[in-house]
Amino acid sequence: MKAIVFIEKNPVTGKLRNVSIELTHKAYTLSNPFKGEVVGVFAGDALPGNTDELFRFGMSRLLYFIDARLKHLHSIAFKHTFVEMIRSEEPDIVLFGATHTGRDIAPLIASSLKTGLTADCTQLYIEDYKNKGKILYQVRPAFGGNILATIITPDHRPMMASVREGVMLLPEERLNHPVKMEPFTIDFNESWVKSEFLSVIPKVKKVDFGSANIIISGGAGVGSAENFRLIRDLANALKGEVGASRAAVDFGFAEKDHQIGQTGSVVRPMLYIACGISGQIQHRAGMEESQKIIAINKDPEAPIFNIAHMGIVGDLNEIIPVMLRYLKEEG
Amino acid sequence: MKKIVVLAKQVPDTANITGNAMKEDGTVNRAALPAIFNPEDLNALEMALTIKDKIGGEVIVITMGPPKAAEILKHSLYMGADHVMLITDRKFAAADTLATSFVLAETIRQFGEVDLVLAGRQAIDGDTAQVGPQVADKIGFNQITYVSALKEFDDNYLIVERDGEVQTEVIKTGYPALLTITSQVNTPRYPNCRRMLQYFRADVKDNFSNSELSTAVANGWVIPTYSLDDLKLDEERCGLKGSPTKVHKIKSIMLKGGDLKIYGTGQTDIKQLVRDIMKVYVEVH
Ligand SMILES: Cc1cc2nc3c(=O)[nH]c(=O)nc-3n(C[C@H](O)[C@H](O)[C@H](O)COP(=O)(O)OP(=O)(O)OC[C@H]3O[C@@H](n4cnc5c(N)ncnc54)[C@H](O)[C@@H]3O)c2cc1C
Numbered sequence: 001m002k003a004i005v006f007i008e009k010n011p012v013t014g015k016l017r018n019v020s021i022e023l024t025h026k027a028y029t030l031s032n033p034f035k036g037e038v039v040g041v042f043a044g045d046a047l048p049g050n051t052d053e054l055f056r057f058g059m060s061r062l063l064y065f066i067d068a069r070l071k072h073l074h075s076i077a078f079k080h081t082f083v084e085m086i087r088s089e090e091p092d093i094v095l096f097g098a099t100h101t102g103r104d105i106a107p108l109i110a111s112s113l114k115t116g117l118t119a120d121c122t123q124l125y126i127e128d129y130k131n132k133g134k135i136l137y138q139v140r141p142a143f144g145g146n147i148l149a150t151i152i153t154p155d156h157r158p159m160m161a162s163v164r165e166g167v168m169l170l171p172e173e174r175l176n177h178p179v180k181m182e183p184f185t186i187d188f189n190e191s192w193v194k195s196e197f198l199s200v201i202p203k204v205k206k207v208d209f210g211s212a213n214i215i216i217s218g219g220a221g222v223g224s225a226e227n228f229r230l231i232r233d234l235a236n237a238l239k240g241e242v243g244a245s246r247a248a249v250d251f252g253f254a255e256k257d258h259q260i261g262q263t264g265s266v267v268r269p270m271l272y273i274a275c276g277i278s279g280q281i282q283h284r285a286g287m288e289e290s291q292k293i294i295a296i297n298k299d300p301e302a303p304i305f306n307i308a309h310m311g312i313v314g315d316l317n318e319i320i321p322v323m324l325r326y327l328k329e330e331g
Numbered sequence: 332m333k334k335i336v337v338l339a340k341q342v343p344d345t346a347n348i349t350g351n352a353m354k355e356d357g358t359v360n361r362a363a364l365p366a367i368f369n370p371e372d373l374n375a376l377e378m379a380l381t382i383k384d385k386i387g388g389e390v391i392v393i394t395m396g397p398p399k400a401a402e403i404l405k406h407s408l409y410m411g412a413d414h415v416m417l418i419t420d421r422k423f424a425a426a427d428t429l430a431t432s433f434v435l436a437e438t439i440r441q442f443g444e445v446d447l448v449l450a451g452r453q454a455i456d457g458d459t460a461q462v463g464p465q466v467a468d469k470i471g472f473n474q475i476t477y478v479s480a481l482k483e484f485d486d487n488y489l490i491v492e493r494d495g496e497v498q499t500e501v502i503k504t505g506y507p508a509l510l511t512i513t514s515q516v517n518t519p520r521y522p523n524c525r526r527m528l529q530y531f532r533a534d535v536k537d538n539f540s541n542s543e544l545s546t547a548v549a550n551g552w553v554i555p556t557y558s559l560d561d562l563k564l565d566e567e568r569c570g571l572k573g574s575p576t577k578v579h580k581i582k583s584i585m586l587k588g589g590d591l592k593i594y595g596t597g598q599t600d601i602k603q604l605v606r607d608i609m610k611v612y613v614e615v616h
């Protein structure tokens with residue numbers, strides 16, 4: 001089992017995207033039992049600043065192609081580059097982060113290689129399939145999150161899958177693979193550059209769920225943008241991050257960056273406090289792996305209580321201020 | 332004068348799921364669910380009409396699906412599409428994105444000189460966001476995904492904003508190009524009353540009786556359908572046969588019951604909750 005991982009740089013920070021590290025580790029756990037290796041592929045205008053990290057999570061080699069023209073997402077150029085890298089390695093598995101970059105390029109590559117690509121997987125494992133030997137089982141939510149489908153690509157290679165950031169966990173321990181960087185040469189064809197990037201405006205990142213141990217989220221039940229202050233106050237008091245349901249975002253209580261769920265961020269903090277959130281499946285898809293879930297909701301039948309560890313049935317407008325007062329006392 | 336193709340899919344309304352949505356074999360039981368126009372495809376159609384309104388051209392809406400999918404084509408006619416095409420054949424069933432994009436790309440290729448293809452970013456049932464790019468690859472067009480605004484355009488170029496997740500990119504492209512459209516781009520127009528009167532009888536040929544057919548043709552009510560043979564496609568690359576991915580297993584999501592501890596709403600109960608929260612807080616800070 002040889003696995004290739006698409007390595008992506010965050011163009012704003014110049015560092016690896018977390019999902020690239022997460023997938024390196026995942027690829028390692030998939031391929032290592034079968035004496036396989038993990039090969040990274042990277043293309044861009046410069047290597048990510050912390051590339052060496054990858055070798056602590058199971059990467060064996062990194063193929064890279066550096067060219068100033070790859071500063072921006074010229075999809076066709078990236079496609080040709082990665083198709084050549086993949087052809088030269090003949091891997092069994094190729095993993096992509098389901099980022100806006102990965103989801104732009106991966107389908108092009110799968111189309112060129114005429115193989116299968118499974119989107120947004122939440123679980124990947126290897127098992128025997130009939131007489132075809134070991135294959136990759138790819139579990140993904142579909143149908144607006146209402147079902148979990150296991151998808152296989154039994155007759156084509158490579159088996160390709162994408163995974164969202166934050167879905168695969170990182171281990172505590174570090175590996176000590178030697179750093180092996182292999183420049184890759186391709187005949188860059190000017191006709192691959194078809195777009196002109198007039199300007200690029202970094203999004204001001206207001207939310208950092210990745211490092212947040214505590215997240216306090218508000219939903220439609222918070223009632224108004226003004227009242228959302230209660231959620232922010234609670235977050236401040238607990239040094240946590242503010243999350244929101246899509247309904248809260250749609251109503252304008254919180255900005256889109258705060259949205260948690262299927263079409264927002266996937267989080268797994270130590271503690272998740274859901275206030276005035278009913279707990280629809282699409283919201284749960286982003287938070288149900290949290291270590292501890294506390295629900296504050298006035299409806300005892302709200303589905304959020306089915307996954308919560310602690311709960312209060314009541315009006316958040318009365319409960320949160322009391323909590324804030326005691327939090328101050330506990331200090 | 333631009334020739335613009337819009338790719339549209341009829342989807343089950345996954346936001347309002349009821350009943351038995353999935354069949355044993357893992358395919359979708361569409362009959363059990365209300366079917367709607369995939370939301371972002373309406374944004375794609377709106378963009379096509381906006382471009383046509385300003386610089387002139389022709390808007391063609393293509394869908395691959397069962398005969399019932401003609402409903403979204405009828406809606407497209409109401410909104411202002413010039414032509415619609417229903418690609419339908421049992422042999423197209425259970426297609427994954429590779430097989431779906433093959434059929435759509437072949438259709439576009441066979442109907443000649445297209446300047447612009449607009450697709451939704453993502454369909455709300457399959458949720459893969461793969462069909463747009465895979466069509467672009469097969470027809471060899473430039474591609475811009477996650478388009479969040481149309482800034483400027485004329486006969487020679489388009490300037491769009493792309494949601495690059497960590498950054499917003501302002502991108503200029505010439506024709507031909509394929510864009511995948513997000514809901515931020517615009518608000519789809521309402522059906523036009525005059526066009527509704529004109530097309531309210533629009534349907535596939537099989538749904539007209541022999542005596543009605545000539546009137547239907549004369550009035551432009553017949554939604555043209557194309558089969559695998561009409562398009563002369565290689566069966567090996569269509570439907571289940573042409574799909575490298577297979578749905579192995581389907582499970583509907585069940586609520587998992589946690590061991591829930593309920594606190595009362597009295598002051599002492601809330602104090603206890605805060606104490607329990609502090610235990611976690613102390614651990615992490
Ligand atoms: C394709 C798709 C993708 C989606 N993606 C996401 C996503 O990423 N994230 C997401 O969150 N949603 C998503 N949704 C929407 C999701 O289905 C729900 O509509 C949404 O999560 C509901 O948000 P809510 O719980 O805040 O609102 P509601 O469902 O309206 O719930 C409000 C809750 O607040 C409680 N409440 C009201 N007043 C009070 C009060 N004073 N005190 C205490 N409790 C109170 C009510 O009892 C109720 O349970 C998606 C939907 C679709 C179809």
Ligand SMILES: Cc1cc2nc3c(=O)[nH]c(=O)nc-3n(C[C@H](O)[C@H](O)[C@H](O)COP(=O)(O)OP(=O)(O)OC[C@H]3O[C@@H](n4cnc5c(N)ncnc54)[C@H](O)[C@@H]3O)c2cc1C
Pocket residue numbers: 116117118119140142143147149151338339340357358359369371372393394395396426427428429431435449450451452453454455456457458459460461462463576578
């Ligand atoms: C449970 C389940 C899981 C699946 N998982 C995968 C998977 O991981 N990988 C895979 O390759 N296939 C998968 N499929 C198959 C996939 O759903 C179908 O191929 C589907 O026809 C297109 O994919 P989509 O719905 O994801 O569309 P998307 O790629 O999300 O659609 C993007 C845009 O493409 C256009 N478009 C899509 N379909 C059509 C059409 N029929 N006619 C016209 N325009 C269209 C629309 O503009 C649409 O907005 C899965 C199917 C099921 C039932």
